Amino acid sequence: MDTLRQQIKDILSEQSLGVLATSAKGHPYTSLVGYVVTDQLDELLFATHRATRKYGYLQADARVSLLVDSRSNQVEDFREAVALSAIGTAREVPSEQRDRLMQLFLARHPYLAEFVRSPGCALCLIKVQRYSLVQRFQDVLELDFDAPHPAP
Amino acid sequence: MHRIQPLERLSASALPRFGGKAVALAELTRRGYSVPRSLAIPCDCYRDYLQATGLGGRLTMELGRKEFSQMRWEELWDAALRIRNLFLTTPLPTSLETEISTAMDRHFVEQPLVFRSSAPGEDSATCSFAGLHDSFVNVRGRGEQLLAIRKVWASLWSDRALLYRQELGLTVADSHMAVLVQEMIEGKKSGVAFSLAPDNRQQLTIEAVWGLNQGLVDGSVEPDSWHIDRDSLRMVSYRDAHSSHKLAPRGGHVQLVPLAATEQGPVLNDSELAVVVQRVMALERDFSAPQDCEWTWRDGQLVLLQTRPITTVPAEDNRHWYFNLHRSLANLKQLQRRIETEIMPGMEAVANQLAQVDLMALPDGALIEEFRQRLQQQQYWEEAYRSDCIPMAHGIRLFGEFYNDELQPQDPFEFLELLRGGELRALERNRRMMALAKRWVAGADSSIMAEIDALAAELSLLPDQLKRLLLQFTDQQQPEVSQSRENLEVAYCTHFPTAEWPQAEEILEIGRASYRLRDDDNISLAQLSREVKRSEAEMRRRCTAGDKPELVALLDRLAGRESGLSSPSLGDNNSEDRDVRARQLQGQPASSGLATAVARVIRSEEDLADFKRGEILVCDAIDPVMTFIVPLAAGIVERRGGMLIHGAIIAREYGIPCVSGIAGAADIINSGDLLTIDGYLGLVFFPATSGLLSPALRPHSLRKELDDALRQ
Numbered sequence: 001m002d003t004l005r006q007q008i009k010d011i012l013s014e015q016s017l018g019v020l021a022t023s024a025k026g027h028p029y030t031s032l033v034g035y036v037v038t039d040q041l042d043e044l045l046f047a048t049h050r051a052t053r054k055y056g057y058l059q060a061d062a063r064v065s066l067l068v069d070s071r072s073n074q075v076e077d078f079r080e081a082v083a084l085s086a087i088g089t090a091r092e093v094p095s096e097q098r099d100r101l102m103q104l105f106l107a108r109h110p111y112l113a114e115f116v117r118s119p120g121c122a123l124c125l126i127k128v129q130r131y132s133l134v135q136r137f138q139d140v141l142e143l144d145f146d147a148p149h150p151a152p
Numbered sequence: 153m154h155r156i157q158p159l160e161r162l163s164a165s166a167l168p169r170f171g172g173k174a175v176a177l178a179e180l181t182r183r184g185y186s187v188p189r190s191l192a193i194p195c196d197c198y199r200d201y202l203q204a205t206g207l208g209g210r211l212t213m214e215l216g217r218k219e220f221s222q223m224r225w226e227e228l229w230d231a232a233l234r235i236r237n238l239f240l241t242t243p244l245p246t247s248l249e250t251e252i253s254t255a256m257d258r259h260f261v262e263q264p265l266v267f268r269s270s271a272p273g274e275d276s277a278t279c280s281f282a283g284l285h286d287s288f289v290n291v292r293g294r295g296e297q298l299l300a301i302r303k304v305w306a307s308l309w310s311d312r313a314l315l316y317r318q319e320l321g322l323t324v325a326d327s328h329m330a331v332l333v334q335e336m337i338e339g340k341k342s343g344v345a346f347s348l349a350p351d352n353r354q355q356l357t358i359e360a361v362w363g364l365n366q367g368l369v370d371g372s373v374e375p376d377s378w379h380i381d382r383d384s385l386r387m388v389s390y391r392d393a394h395s396s397h398k399l400a401p402r403g404g405h406v407q408l409v410p411l412a413a414t415e416q417g418p419v420l421n422d423s424e425l426a427v428v429v430q431r432v433m434a435l436e437r438d439f440s441a442p443q444d445c446e447w448t449w450r451d452g453q454l455v456l457l458q459t460r461p462i463t464t465v466p467a468e469d470n471r472h473w474y475f476n477l478h479r480s481l482a483n484l485k486q487l488q489r490r491i492e493t494e495i496m497p498g499m500e501a502v503a504n505q506l507a508q509v510d511l512m513a514l515p516d517g518a519l520i521e522e523f524r525q526r527l528q529q530q531q532y533w534e535e536a537y538r539s540d541c542i543p544m545a546h547g548i549r550l551f552g553e554f555y556n557d558e559l560q561p562q563d564p565f566e567f568l569e570l571l572r573g574g575e576l577r578a579l580e581r582n583r584r585m586m587a588l589a590k591r592w593v594a595g596a597d598s599s600i601m602a603e604i605d606a607l608a609a610e611l612s613l614l615p616d617q618l619k620r621l622l623l624q625f626t627d628q629q630q631p632e633v634s635q636s637r638e639n640l641e642v643a644y645c646t647h648f649p650t651a652e653w654p655q656a657e658e659i660l661e662i663g664r665a666s667y668r669l670r671d672d673d674n675i676s677l678a679q680l681s682r683e684v685k686r687s688e689a690e691m692r693r694r695c696t697a698g699d700k701p702e703l704v705a706l707l708d709r710l711a712g713r714e715s716g717l718s719s720p721s722l723g724d725n726n727s728e729d730r731d732v733r734a735r736q737l738q739g740q741p742a743s744s745g746l747a748t749a750v751a752r753v754i755r756s757e758e759d760l761a762d763f764k765r766g767e768i769l770v771c772d773a774i775d776p777v778m779t780f781i782v783p784l785a786a787g788i789v790e791r792r793g794g795m796l797i798h799g800a801i802i803a804r805e806y807g808i809p810c811v812s813g814i815a816g817a818a819d820i821i822n823s824g825d826l827l828t829i830d831g832y833l834g835l836v837f838f839p840a841t842s843g844l845l846s847p848a849l850r851p852h853s854l855r856k857e858l859d860d861a862l863r864q
Binding site for chain 2: 112
């Protein structure tokens with residue numbers, strides 16, 4: 001399954017934005033976020049303000065999904081676009097890891113420096129439990145990670 | 153083939169890569185005019201710098217913060233300052249630094265240099281945007297010289313350029329800047345020449361100063377000027393500026409110095425004047441268009457520094473008012489003197505005199521006359537405010553740019569901390585108010601009641617309204633004593649070598665005076681406005697009391713008058729749509745901090761009395777006389793944008809978060825709305841607007857069938 005890992009790595013490095021799904025009281029909510037993935041592929045980082053709805057939803061329910069895809073808004077997308085869903089749990093990064101993870105995030109999104117460094121911003125980490133990769137319209141492959149996210 | 157080129161190698165086709173100024177000077181060289189030895193750094197280097205450092209992305213983020221058409225000039229300046237700081241704090245990539253350094257080593261010995269912008273489209277036959285971008289004169293040492301290149305690049309995004317963004321087609325993807333590096337020529341006398349006078353098409357005009365031309369260009373030295381008939385080349389008029397100073401190189405800077413005994417009388421003698429006249433007319437012939445050129449006189453030879461076509465700006469273009477706000481240090485010092493010794497005392501003397509008049513005792517006719525005279529006085533002093541007090545605010549900018557150039561802080565507004573903490577009149581008044589509140593709560597006597605009455609009049613409140621507010625003041629609402637200010641002041645002082653400290657101190661002082669006066673002069677003007685309102689109120693009282701057609705007619709005419717104090721609008725606000733709810737809005741960070749509280753919308757002075765401690769103050773624009781309410785607020789949201797609005801100045805003193813530049817703030821937000829504001833980023837959140845969402849639906853039957861099948 002190294003090919004699948006490579007495909008996941010490729011699409012995550014080619015794209016920089018994904019659609020984050022959160023939910024609260026049984027209702028989903030999606031937002032566009034800039035992300036970065038760690039080398040092992042099992043962690044994804046994104047940043048949000050603590051006053052946003054998505055942050056509020058994360059407080060209510062840590063379970064999330066992040067969609068990253070390669071569509072170009074053409075009809076060919078139905079056959080050629082690849083869509084990757086990461087499923088896992090998210091929480092704000094612990095303070096002892098904040099500097100290291102912030103550096104990682106800003107290396108990919110340097111223009112977000114002012115935002116990420118401001119006191120109102122939360123840097124969040126998704127512990128990925130499963131990737132689901134869809135290609136050629138209906139081919140779906142999955143990659144599971146063993147370790148679940150420890151309960152916050 | 154090196155891409156950084158000496159001037160003489162550039163042809164007309166090099167314009168897209170090297171910009172109009174470099175190509176025009178190259179043309180002058182080919183035609184045999186004397187110009188400074190120059191090197192041109194092409195636009196490609198700017199592009200590489202943005203690409204390699206990721207600065208392009210950060211520029212895009214900054215420029216996308218808010219729709220430009222909704223920005224006031226203060227906001228444009230804030231944006232330009234933030235952008236400039238991005239350039240100051242982003243070093244050149246090593247390979248580019250080596251390439252530029254090597255080219256400069258090849259072309260120049262170790263010598264002071266001049267760095268000029270040369271943007272494609274900046275100066276062409278059809279348009280000329282003189283004064284939008286920056287030049288740096290007498291820059292010494294390779295490190296400073298490489299920094300000067302980044303500063304010229306940054307000026308592609310100067311506040312003036314942002315004003316003309318549409319005409320320039322300014323975008324991150326398509327706008328570039330070449331840089332012209334020239335040997336520094338320490339001319340004995342310098343000036344500008346227009347082959348067609350802006351005010352008379354039969355004449356040409358020449359302006360000249362002793363020393364460097366920069367003194368004329370930045371307005372710090374008043375030039376002598378000549379008008380010459382274009383046909384006969386005879387002098388029509390001469391104006392002696394009686395200047396006492398010139399701009400001269402000192403160390404790695406330029407400085408105003410007194411004129412020597414040999415530098416008295418007209419700057420140009422007759423033969424020198426004739427040479428300048430002949431030269432500018434020759435330029436017009438060679439370039440087939442009227443020219444505006446800069447020149448300097450070295451060793452008996454006229455050297456051309458640059459030339460560009462003259463273009464006229466439509467008279468109705470109010471953006472020129474903004475250009476007028478850029479003032480030199482010398483001019484700001486004059487303004488400070490005038491504001492402190494003439495304008496503010498003048499306003500207050502008139503207001504005090506008017507306060508003595510017993511309006512109720514005047515017959516109707518005399519009251520009308522009194523009112524008219526008061527209006528005239530108000531208009532006179534408002535004009536003084538516009539012409540002198542508003543430009544004085546440029547001192548804050550001058551200091552900010554100087555501070556950022558020298559110290560290159562990560563936070564482009566760190567310098568404000570060094571300006572605040574002075575004795576603002578508003579703070580003194582607020583302290584008085586708190587002391588009065590304390591005494592009143594402890595026990596009222598007749599002297600306290602008299603003081604309350606006087607303060608209520610000063611704040612345009614009724615005594616009972618003021619009492620309601622006084623009850624809410626506590627000892628906690630004191631201006632913050634800043635620890636960081638002391639640290640920054642030490643860092644600022646120790647940054648400069650002894651020889652440079654006097655200039656650094658002078659600029660800090662003008663910054664502080666400018667910051668203080670920006671608020672104080674409004675309080676003086678408000679005293680006068682209050683007297684006008686008092687007479688207006690007396691006329692209204694008489695109208696209500698009886699049939700007074702003359703008074704009614706006058707008041708009706710006044711109903712449509714506008715306050716003359718608003719600065720020219722740069723665009724229209726979108727009309728509000730009440731069906732659309734805001735969830736989150738982006739403005740400008742104006743005072744740092746976070747707050748969550750209910751909003752209190754202030755639409756007029758009458759609303760102030762209802763303000764409750766701990767609410768977020770929301771308004772269109774905080775008037776300086778309204779800032780007594782700020783210590784009670786948990787935060788401030790204002791439609792007017794910028795770091796230097798009055799509300800923000802006072803908010804910073806009390807450490808209260810402030811977000812400015814929220815278009816339609818007072819219309820979008822209602823009193824009682826729960827808000828979260830982020831003064832670090834300039835954001836306003838409306839957490840309560842989520843509304844009700846649909847209840848969960850029953851599972852679809854097909855899904856149930858699949859589930860059942862899987863279970864079997």
